[in-house]
Amino acid sequence: MERYWNQEIECMSREDMKKLQDERLAAQVKHVYENVPYYRDLMDKKGVTPDDIRSTDDLHKLPFLTKADLRDAYPYGLLAKPLSECVRIQSTSGTTGKRVVAFYTQHDIDLWEDCCARAITAVGGTEEDVCQVCYGYGLFTGGPGLNGGSHKVGCLTLPMSSGNTERQIQFMRDLGSTILCCTPSYAAYIGETLHEMGFTPDDIKLKAGIFGAEPWTEEMRREIEKSLGLKAYDIYGLTETSGPGVAFECSAQNGMHINEDHFFAEIIDPETGEVLPEGSKGELVFTSLTKEAFPLLRYRTRDICVLTREACSCGRTLIKMCKPMGRSDDMLIIRGVNVFPSQIETVLIEQGYSPNYRIEVDRMNNTDTLDVFVELTPEQFSDTVKDLQSKERELAGAMKTMLGINPKIHLVSPKSIARSEGKAVRVVDKRKLH
Numbered sequence: 001m002e003r004y005w006n007q008e009i010e011c012m013s014r015e016d017m018k019k020l021q022d023e024r025l026a027a028q029v030k031h032v033y034e035n036v037p038y039y040r041d042l043m044d045k046k047g048v049t050p051d052d053i054r055s056t057d058d059l060h061k062l063p064f065l066t067k068a069d070l071r072d073a074y075p076y077g078l079l080a081k082p083l084s085e086c087v088r089i090q091s092t093s094g095t096t097g098k099r100v101v102a103f104y105t106q107h108d109i110d111l112w113e114d115c116c117a118r119a120i121t122a123v124g125g126t127e128e129d130v131c132q133v134c135y136g137y138g139l140f141t142g143g144p145g146l147n148g149g150s151h152k153v154g155c156l157t158l159p160m161s162s163g164n165t166e167r168q169i170q171f172m173r174d175l176g177s178t179i180l181c182c183t184p185s186y187a188a189y190i191g192e193t194l195h196e197m198g199f200t201p202d203d204i205k206l207k208a209g210i211f212g213a214e215p216w217t218e219e220m221r222r223e224i225e226k227s228l229g230l231k232a233y234d235i236y237g238l239t240e241t242s243g244p245g246v247a248f249e250c251s252a253q254n255g256m257h258i259n260e261d262h263f264f265a266e267i268i269d270p271e272t273g274e275v276l277p278e279g280s281k282g283e284l285v286f287t288s289l290t291k292e293a294f295p296l297l298r299y300r301t302r303d304i305c306v307l308t309r310e311a312c313s314c315g316r317t318l319i320k321m322c323k324p325m326g327r328s329d330d331m332l333i334i335r336g337v338n339v340f341p342s343q344i345e346t347v348l349i350e351q352g353y354s355p356n357y358r359i360e361v362d363r364m365n366n367t368d369t370l371d372v373f374v375e376l377t378p379e380q381f382s383d384t385v386k387d388l389q390s391k392e393r394e395l396a397g398a399m400k401t402m403l404g405i406n407p408k409i410h411l412v413s414p415k416s417i418a419r420s421e422g423k424a425v426r427v428v429d430k431r432k433l434h
Protein backbone atom coordinates (compact mmCIF):
# COMPACT_ATOMS: atom_id res chain seq x y z
CA MET A 1 0.00 0.00 0.00
CA GLU A 2 1.26 3.46 -0.92
CA ARG A 3 2.35 5.59 2.05
CA TYR A 4 2.15 9.36 2.15
CA TRP A 5 3.73 11.81 4.58
CA ASN A 6 1.05 14.42 3.94
CA GLN A 7 -1.75 12.83 1.96
CA GLU A 8 -3.90 15.96 1.96
CA ILE A 9 -1.25 17.94 0.08
CA GLU A 10 0.31 15.13 -1.94
CA CYS A 11 -3.06 14.01 -3.34
CA MET A 12 -4.78 17.42 -3.44
CA SER A 13 -7.11 18.22 -6.33
CA ARG A 14 -5.67 20.41 -9.07
CA GLU A 15 -8.10 23.25 -8.27
CA ASP A 16 -7.23 23.30 -4.56
CA MET A 17 -3.50 23.18 -5.29
CA LYS A 18 -3.80 26.05 -7.76
CA LYS A 19 -5.69 28.11 -5.18
CA LEU A 20 -3.04 27.41 -2.54
CA GLN A 21 -0.24 28.32 -4.97
CA ASP A 22 -2.00 31.52 -6.06
CA GLU A 23 -2.42 32.71 -2.47
CA ARG A 24 1.10 31.79 -1.51
CA LEU A 25 2.62 33.40 -4.59
CA ALA A 26 0.86 36.73 -4.08
CA ALA A 27 2.03 36.86 -0.45
CA GLN A 28 5.56 35.80 -1.37
CA VAL A 29 5.97 38.45 -4.07
CA LYS A 30 4.87 41.10 -1.59
CA HIS A 31 7.33 39.77 1.03
CA VAL A 32 10.20 39.83 -1.47
CA TYR A 33 9.32 43.26 -2.88
CA GLU A 34 9.22 44.77 0.58
CA ASN A 35 12.35 43.10 1.94
CA VAL A 36 14.78 42.47 -0.93
CA PRO A 37 15.92 45.73 -2.59
CA TYR A 38 17.90 43.74 -5.20
CA TYR A 39 14.76 42.04 -6.55
CA ARG A 40 12.60 45.16 -6.06
CA ASP A 41 14.98 46.96 -8.46
CA LEU A 42 14.60 44.16 -11.02
CA MET A 43 10.80 44.39 -10.73
CA ASP A 44 10.85 48.18 -10.95
CA LYS A 45 12.98 48.00 -14.10
CA LYS A 46 10.40 45.67 -15.64
CA GLY A 47 7.58 47.90 -14.47
CA VAL A 48 5.93 45.17 -12.36
CA THR A 49 4.48 45.71 -8.90
CA PRO A 50 3.23 43.11 -6.38
CA ASP A 51 -0.34 44.13 -7.31
CA ASP A 52 0.25 42.77 -10.83
CA ILE A 53 0.86 39.26 -9.46
CA ARG A 54 -2.47 37.85 -8.32
CA SER A 55 -2.01 34.24 -9.38
CA THR A 56 0.51 31.85 -10.90
CA ASP A 57 -0.87 32.86 -14.33
CA ASP A 58 0.86 36.22 -13.78
CA LEU A 59 4.23 34.67 -12.92
CA HIS A 60 5.62 35.21 -16.42
CA LYS A 61 5.58 38.98 -15.75
CA LEU A 62 8.28 38.66 -13.08
CA PRO A 63 12.01 38.92 -13.87
CA PHE A 64 14.24 35.84 -13.72
CA LEU A 65 17.03 35.30 -11.23
CA THR A 66 20.20 33.53 -12.35
CA LYS A 67 23.33 32.26 -10.68
CA ALA A 68 25.00 35.52 -11.79
CA ASP A 69 22.45 37.45 -9.66
CA LEU A 70 23.29 35.25 -6.70
CA ARG A 71 26.97 36.03 -7.15
CA ASP A 72 26.30 39.77 -7.52
CA ALA A 73 24.17 39.80 -4.42
CA TYR A 74 26.57 37.64 -2.36
CA PRO A 75 26.33 37.20 0.57
CA TYR A 76 23.31 39.11 1.95
CA GLY A 77 21.74 40.81 -1.09
CA LEU A 78 18.83 38.36 -1.48
CA LEU A 79 18.14 37.89 2.19
CA ALA A 80 14.49 38.61 3.04
CA LYS A 81 14.60 38.27 6.84
CA PRO A 82 16.85 39.89 9.46
CA LEU A 83 19.93 37.80 10.20
CA SER A 84 18.73 37.55 13.80
CA GLU A 85 15.85 35.35 12.54
CA CYS A 86 18.15 33.07 10.50
CA VAL A 87 19.46 29.94 12.15
CA ARG A 88 21.51 28.20 9.43
CA ILE A 89 23.36 28.61 6.16
CA GLN A 90 24.11 25.92 3.58
CA SER A 91 26.25 26.37 0.50
CA THR A 92 26.82 24.93 -2.95
CA SER A 93 29.50 22.40 -3.64
CA GLY A 94 30.71 24.51 -6.59
CA THR A 95 34.45 24.80 -6.84
CA THR A 96 34.64 27.73 -9.24
CA GLY A 97 33.74 31.34 -8.59
CA LYS A 98 31.97 32.51 -5.48
CA ARG A 99 29.93 29.98 -3.59
CA VAL A 100 26.19 30.38 -3.32
CA VAL A 101 25.12 30.83 0.28
CA ALA A 102 21.50 30.11 1.20
CA PHE A 103 19.94 31.19 4.50
CA TYR A 104 17.24 29.45 6.55
CA THR A 105 14.91 30.46 9.37
CA GLN A 106 13.79 27.67 11.69
CA HIS A 107 10.53 27.62 9.73
CA ASP A 108 12.47 27.14 6.47
CA ILE A 109 14.38 24.21 7.99
CA ASP A 110 11.11 22.63 9.15
CA LEU A 111 9.57 22.86 5.69
CA TRP A 112 12.70 21.55 4.00
CA GLU A 113 12.90 18.55 6.32
CA ASP A 114 9.21 17.95 5.74
CA CYS A 115 9.86 17.71 1.99
CA CYS A 116 12.60 15.15 2.69
CA ALA A 117 10.21 13.24 4.97
CA ARG A 118 7.78 13.01 2.02
CA ALA A 119 10.59 11.51 -0.08
CA ILE A 120 11.53 8.93 2.55
CA THR A 121 7.88 7.97 3.11
CA ALA A 122 7.36 7.60 -0.65
CA VAL A 123 10.00 4.86 -0.78
CA GLY A 124 8.23 3.04 2.06
CA GLY A 125 10.16 4.51 5.01
CA THR A 126 8.56 4.36 8.49
CA GLU A 127 9.74 4.47 12.11
CA GLU A 128 10.68 0.79 11.69
CA ASP A 129 13.44 1.70 9.23
CA VAL A 130 17.17 2.24 9.65
CA CYS A 131 18.23 5.06 7.34
CA GLN A 132 21.92 5.34 6.49
CA VAL A 133 22.73 8.82 5.20
CA CYS A 134 26.00 8.87 3.24
CA TYR A 135 25.58 12.23 1.53
CA GLY A 136 28.18 14.72 2.71
CA TYR A 137 27.34 16.61 5.90
CA GLY A 138 28.38 20.20 6.41
CA LEU A 139 27.77 23.01 3.95
CA PHE A 140 26.41 20.57 1.33
CA THR A 141 22.66 20.17 1.73
CA GLY A 142 22.50 16.40 1.07
CA GLY A 143 23.47 15.11 4.54
CA PRO A 144 21.60 17.69 6.67
CA GLY A 145 18.43 17.55 4.52
CA LEU A 146 17.95 13.79 4.51
CA ASN A 147 19.10 13.55 8.11
CA GLY A 148 16.30 15.93 9.09
CA GLY A 149 13.73 14.10 6.97
CA SER A 150 14.76 10.76 8.46
CA HIS A 151 14.31 12.13 12.00
CA LYS A 152 10.85 13.45 11.14
CA VAL A 153 9.77 10.06 9.80
CA GLY A 154 11.20 8.48 12.94
CA CYS A 155 13.71 6.19 11.26
CA LEU A 156 16.80 5.23 13.21
CA THR A 157 19.21 7.62 11.48
CA LEU A 158 22.85 6.79 10.78
CA PRO A 159 24.58 10.12 10.05
CA MET A 160 27.54 8.52 8.25
CA SER A 161 28.46 11.25 5.74
CA SER A 162 30.44 9.99 2.74
CA GLY A 163 33.71 8.05 2.61
CA ASN A 164 35.29 5.14 4.47
CA THR A 165 33.31 2.68 2.39
CA GLU A 166 34.26 -0.50 4.24
CA ARG A 167 33.07 1.07 7.48
CA GLN A 168 29.82 2.06 5.74
CA ILE A 169 29.28 -1.61 4.87
CA GLN A 170 30.15 -2.75 8.36
CA PHE A 171 27.55 -0.40 9.90
CA MET A 172 25.05 -1.39 7.22
CA ARG A 173 25.45 -5.03 8.23
CA ASP A 174 25.71 -4.55 12.00
CA LEU A 175 22.73 -2.19 12.29
CA GLY A 176 20.64 -3.68 9.50
CA SER A 177 20.24 -0.49 7.42
CA THR A 178 17.13 -0.66 5.25
CA ILE A 179 17.34 2.71 3.44
CA LEU A 180 20.48 4.13 1.85
CA CYS A 181 20.82 7.82 0.94
CA CYS A 182 23.80 8.91 -1.18
CA THR A 183 24.79 9.97 -4.70
CA PRO A 184 24.18 7.29 -7.35
CA SER A 185 27.89 7.17 -8.15
CA TYR A 186 28.66 6.49 -4.49
CA ALA A 187 25.92 3.83 -4.37
CA ALA A 188 27.60 2.09 -7.31
CA TYR A 189 30.93 2.25 -5.46
CA ILE A 190 29.38 0.85 -2.26
CA GLY A 191 27.91 -2.00 -4.34
CA GLU A 192 31.28 -2.75 -5.86
CA THR A 193 33.00 -2.71 -2.46
CA LEU A 194 30.32 -4.97 -0.96
CA HIS A 195 31.11 -7.62 -3.57
CA GLU A 196 34.85 -7.18 -3.16
CA MET A 197 34.46 -7.79 0.58
CA GLY A 198 32.91 -11.14 -0.33
CA PHE A 199 29.30 -10.24 0.45
CA THR A 200 26.15 -10.41 -1.65
CA PRO A 201 22.88 -8.43 -1.35
CA ASP A 202 21.62 -11.30 0.83
CA ASP A 203 24.11 -10.27 3.51
CA ILE A 204 22.51 -6.81 3.90
CA LYS A 205 18.96 -5.60 4.51
CA LEU A 206 18.69 -2.59 2.22
CA LYS A 207 15.28 -2.28 0.57
CA ALA A 208 15.38 1.24 -0.86
CA GLY A 209 17.91 3.83 -1.94
CA ILE A 210 17.34 7.58 -2.30
CA PHE A 211 19.88 8.72 -4.84
CA GLY A 212 20.35 12.17 -6.35
CA ALA A 213 22.47 15.32 -6.50
CA GLU A 214 23.86 14.35 -9.92
CA PRO A 215 22.50 13.04 -13.23
CA TRP A 216 22.15 9.26 -13.55
CA THR A 217 20.59 7.04 -16.16
CA GLU A 218 17.98 4.26 -16.07
CA GLU A 219 20.78 1.84 -16.93
CA MET A 220 22.69 2.98 -13.84
CA ARG A 221 19.50 2.48 -11.79
CA ARG A 222 19.31 -1.17 -12.88
CA GLU A 223 23.03 -1.72 -12.09
CA ILE A 224 22.69 -0.33 -8.57
CA GLU A 225 19.45 -2.22 -7.90
CA LYS A 226 21.20 -5.45 -8.84
CA SER A 227 24.42 -4.91 -6.92
CA LEU A 228 22.75 -3.74 -3.67
CA GLY A 229 19.49 -5.70 -3.90
CA LEU A 230 17.26 -2.67 -3.40
CA LYS A 231 14.84 -0.41 -5.26
CA ALA A 232 16.59 2.78 -6.37
CA TYR A 233 14.65 6.07 -6.27
CA ASP A 234 15.64 9.47 -7.57
CA ILE A 235 15.60 12.69 -5.54
CA TYR A 236 16.20 16.20 -6.80
CA GLY A 237 16.95 19.57 -5.31
CA LEU A 238 19.38 22.44 -5.26
CA THR A 239 20.92 24.60 -2.57
CA GLU A 240 19.30 27.75 -3.94
CA THR A 241 15.78 26.40 -3.29
CA SER A 242 16.62 24.57 0.00
CA GLY A 243 18.39 21.32 -0.94
CA PRO A 244 17.21 17.74 -1.60
CA GLY A 245 13.45 17.17 -1.55
CA VAL A 246 12.30 19.72 -4.12
CA ALA A 247 11.15 16.62 -6.02
CA PHE A 248 11.14 12.91 -5.20
CA GLU A 249 10.31 9.61 -6.81
CA CYS A 250 7.44 7.33 -5.75
CA SER A 251 6.70 3.61 -6.22
CA ALA A 252 6.16 4.20 -9.95
CA GLN A 253 9.92 4.94 -10.31
CA ASN A 254 9.11 7.02 -13.33
CA GLY A 255 9.92 10.67 -12.73
CA MET A 256 9.82 12.82 -9.61
CA HIS A 257 6.85 14.54 -7.98
CA ILE A 258 7.60 18.20 -7.30
CA ASN A 259 6.56 19.50 -3.90
CA GLU A 260 4.57 22.15 -5.72
CA ASP A 261 2.91 23.53 -2.62
CA HIS A 262 6.39 24.94 -1.87
CA PHE A 263 8.09 25.19 -5.27
CA PHE A 264 6.29 26.36 -8.38
CA ALA A 265 7.93 24.94 -11.51
CA GLU A 266 8.02 26.37 -15.04
CA ILE A 267 9.79 25.18 -18.18
CA ILE A 268 11.23 27.92 -20.37
CA ASP A 269 13.08 28.15 -23.64
CA PRO A 270 16.66 28.74 -22.43
CA GLU A 271 17.38 31.03 -25.40
CA THR A 272 14.32 33.30 -25.33
CA GLY A 273 13.03 32.93 -21.76
CA GLU A 274 9.54 32.18 -23.12
CA VAL A 275 7.39 29.87 -20.95
CA LEU A 276 6.77 26.57 -22.75
CA PRO A 277 3.61 24.44 -22.52
CA GLU A 278 3.47 21.30 -20.36
CA GLY A 279 5.32 18.39 -21.93
CA SER A 280 7.95 20.58 -23.64
CA LYS A 281 11.63 20.12 -23.02
CA GLY A 282 13.42 23.18 -21.67
CA GLU A 283 15.08 24.83 -18.68
CA LEU A 284 13.52 24.29 -15.28
CA VAL A 285 12.70 27.46 -13.33
CA PHE A 286 11.59 27.48 -9.69
CA THR A 287 9.71 29.99 -7.59
CA SER A 288 9.82 29.40 -3.89
CA LEU A 289 6.30 29.89 -2.50
CA THR A 290 6.97 29.49 1.22
CA LYS A 291 10.60 30.19 2.06
CA GLU A 292 11.11 33.08 4.44
CA ALA A 293 14.83 33.86 4.53
CA PHE A 294 15.97 33.14 0.96
CA PRO A 295 12.88 33.13 -1.26
CA LEU A 296 14.03 33.07 -4.88
CA LEU A 297 11.46 34.02 -7.52
CA ARG A 298 11.80 32.54 -11.02
CA TYR A 299 15.24 31.06 -10.40
CA ARG A 300 16.78 29.56 -13.53
CA THR A 301 18.27 26.20 -12.59
CA ARG A 302 20.01 25.46 -15.93
CA ASP A 303 18.65 21.90 -15.61
CA ILE A 304 17.00 20.62 -18.78
CA CYS A 305 13.79 18.80 -18.08
CA VAL A 306 10.16 18.02 -19.00
CA LEU A 307 7.12 18.49 -16.70
CA THR A 308 4.01 16.33 -16.85
CA ARG A 309 0.67 16.12 -15.09
CA GLU A 310 -0.30 12.63 -16.20
CA ALA A 311 -2.04 10.62 -13.46
CA CYS A 312 0.46 8.60 -11.42
CA SER A 313 -0.17 5.07 -10.15
CA CYS A 314 0.91 6.13 -6.63
CA GLY A 315 -2.11 8.40 -6.27
CA ARG A 316 -0.12 11.62 -5.87
CA THR A 317 -1.40 14.53 -7.91
CA LEU A 318 1.80 16.58 -7.57
CA ILE A 319 3.22 17.54 -10.97
CA LYS A 320 6.12 15.35 -12.12
CA MET A 321 9.52 16.22 -13.60
CA CYS A 322 11.51 13.75 -15.64
CA LYS A 323 15.10 12.92 -14.75
CA PRO A 324 17.06 16.07 -15.59
CA MET A 325 18.68 15.47 -18.97
CA GLY A 326 21.87 17.20 -17.91
CA ARG A 327 22.40 20.89 -17.33
CA SER A 328 22.39 23.32 -20.20
CA ASP A 329 25.89 24.30 -19.08
CA ASP A 330 27.02 20.61 -18.91
CA MET A 331 26.16 20.02 -22.51
CA LEU A 332 29.26 19.51 -24.59
CA ILE A 333 29.38 20.88 -28.09
CA ILE A 334 31.77 18.66 -29.96
CA ARG A 335 32.35 19.37 -33.64
CA GLY A 336 29.10 21.31 -33.53
CA VAL A 337 27.10 18.37 -32.17
CA ASN A 338 25.36 18.59 -28.77
CA VAL A 339 26.49 15.75 -26.55
CA PHE A 340 25.22 15.01 -23.03
CA PRO A 341 27.42 12.80 -20.81
CA SER A 342 24.27 10.80 -19.92
CA GLN A 343 24.05 9.57 -23.54
CA ILE A 344 27.54 8.13 -23.23
CA GLU A 345 26.67 6.46 -19.91
CA THR A 346 23.56 4.88 -21.45
CA VAL A 347 25.56 3.29 -24.27
CA LEU A 348 28.28 2.02 -21.92
CA ILE A 349 25.94 0.25 -19.54
CA GLU A 350 23.77 -1.09 -22.38
CA GLN A 351 26.88 -2.65 -23.88
CA GLY A 352 27.77 -4.36 -20.60
CA TYR A 353 30.45 -1.99 -19.31
CA SER A 354 30.78 -0.57 -15.79
CA PRO A 355 29.63 2.95 -14.90
CA ASN A 356 33.28 3.85 -14.25
CA TYR A 357 34.30 6.10 -17.11
CA ARG A 358 35.92 9.44 -17.92
CA ILE A 359 35.18 11.69 -20.87
CA GLU A 360 37.93 13.93 -22.21
CA VAL A 361 37.30 16.61 -24.79
CA ASP A 362 40.12 18.52 -26.42
CA ARG A 363 40.95 20.41 -29.59
CA MET A 364 43.74 19.35 -31.94
CA ASN A 365 44.51 21.08 -35.24
CA ASN A 366 41.30 23.07 -34.86
CA THR A 367 39.18 19.93 -34.57
CA ASP A 368 37.42 18.79 -31.40
CA THR A 369 38.38 15.37 -30.09
CA LEU A 370 36.30 13.11 -27.86
CA ASP A 371 38.05 10.39 -25.86
CA VAL A 372 36.10 8.03 -23.63
CA PHE A 373 38.06 5.99 -21.06
CA VAL A 374 36.10 2.95 -19.96
CA GLU A 375 37.13 0.70 -17.13
CA LEU A 376 36.99 -3.06 -17.65
CA THR A 377 36.05 -5.65 -15.07
CA PRO A 378 38.80 -8.19 -14.24
CA GLU A 379 36.94 -10.78 -16.41
CA GLN A 380 36.73 -8.42 -19.39
CA PHE A 381 40.37 -7.45 -18.90
CA SER A 382 41.61 -11.01 -19.36
CA ASP A 383 40.61 -10.95 -23.06
CA THR A 384 43.31 -10.97 -25.71
CA VAL A 385 44.55 -7.71 -27.21
CA LYS A 386 42.78 -8.58 -30.44
CA ASP A 387 39.49 -9.09 -28.61
CA LEU A 388 39.92 -5.79 -26.79
CA GLN A 389 40.58 -3.95 -30.03
CA SER A 390 37.45 -5.35 -31.59
CA LYS A 391 35.47 -4.40 -28.44
CA GLU A 392 36.78 -0.85 -28.73
CA ARG A 393 35.61 -0.70 -32.34
CA GLU A 394 32.19 -2.12 -31.45
CA LEU A 395 31.72 0.39 -28.64
CA ALA A 396 32.84 3.29 -30.84
CA GLY A 397 30.21 2.18 -33.39
CA ALA A 398 27.44 2.11 -30.78
CA MET A 399 28.46 5.59 -29.58
CA LYS A 400 28.48 6.90 -33.14
CA THR A 401 24.89 5.70 -33.55
CA MET A 402 23.79 7.42 -30.33
CA LEU A 403 25.80 10.65 -30.57
CA GLY A 404 26.27 11.16 -34.28
CA ILE A 405 30.02 11.59 -33.87
CA ASN A 406 32.88 9.14 -33.57
CA PRO A 407 34.65 8.99 -30.20
CA LYS A 408 37.98 7.33 -29.51
CA ILE A 409 37.43 4.54 -27.00
CA HIS A 410 40.13 3.49 -24.53
CA LEU A 411 39.39 0.33 -22.57
CA VAL A 412 41.47 0.64 -19.40
CA SER A 413 42.45 -1.74 -16.61
CA PRO A 414 40.23 -2.45 -13.57
CA LYS A 415 40.35 0.18 -10.79
CA SER A 416 42.22 2.72 -12.91
CA ILE A 417 39.41 5.29 -12.83
CA ALA A 418 38.98 7.18 -9.56
CA ARG A 419 35.77 6.39 -7.64
CA SER A 420 33.48 9.09 -6.30
CA GLU A 421 32.13 9.41 -2.76
CA GLY A 422 30.06 12.49 -3.61
CA LYS A 423 29.21 14.06 -6.95
CA ALA A 424 31.22 12.30 -9.66
CA VAL A 425 33.38 14.42 -11.98
CA ARG A 426 33.26 12.53 -15.26
CA VAL A 427 34.02 15.14 -17.87
CA VAL A 428 37.33 16.91 -18.45
CA ASP A 429 37.01 19.59 -21.10
CA LYS A 430 40.61 20.43 -21.89
CA ARG A 431 39.54 23.04 -24.45
CA LYS A 432 38.80 25.32 -21.52
CA LEU A 433 42.34 24.94 -20.22
CA HIS A 434 44.18 26.08 -23.38
Ligand code: DLL
Residues within 6 Å of the ligand: 092, 093, 094, 135, 141, 142, 143, 211, 212, 213, 214, 215, 216, 234, 235, 236, 237, 238, 239, 240, 243, 244, 245, 301, 303, 323, 324, 327
Ligand atom coordinates in the same frame (compact mmCIF):
# COMPACT_ATOMS: atom_id res chain seq x y z
O1 DLL B 1 22.80 18.52 -5.10
C1 DLL B 1 21.03 18.93 -3.52
C2 DLL B 1 20.77 17.48 -3.41
C3 DLL B 1 21.37 16.74 -2.41
C4 DLL B 1 19.88 16.85 -4.25
C5 DLL B 1 21.12 15.39 -2.28
C6 DLL B 1 19.59 15.49 -4.13
C7 DLL B 1 20.22 14.77 -3.15
P1 DLL B 1 23.52 21.41 -5.29
O2 DLL B 1 24.85 20.95 -4.83
O3 DLL B 1 23.19 22.86 -5.16
O4 DLL B 1 22.37 20.67 -4.50
O5 DLL B 1 23.36 20.96 -6.81
C8 DLL B 1 22.15 21.16 -7.50
O6 DLL B 1 22.57 19.19 -8.85
O7 DLL B 1 20.78 21.93 -10.26
C9 DLL B 1 21.17 19.55 -10.71
O8 DLL B 1 21.97 20.00 -11.78
C10 DLL B 1 21.93 18.51 -9.92
N1 DLL B 1 21.00 17.50 -9.39
C11 DLL B 1 20.46 17.45 -8.15
N2 DLL B 1 19.67 16.34 -8.04
C12 DLL B 1 19.70 15.72 -9.25
C13 DLL B 1 19.09 14.55 -9.79
C14 DLL B 1 22.16 19.32 -4.45
N3 DLL B 1 18.30 13.76 -9.07
C15 DLL B 1 22.26 20.59 -8.90
N4 DLL B 1 19.35 14.24 -11.08
C16 DLL B 1 20.98 20.66 -9.67
C17 DLL B 1 20.15 15.02 -11.84
C18 DLL B 1 20.54 16.48 -10.11
N5 DLL B 1 20.76 16.12 -11.39
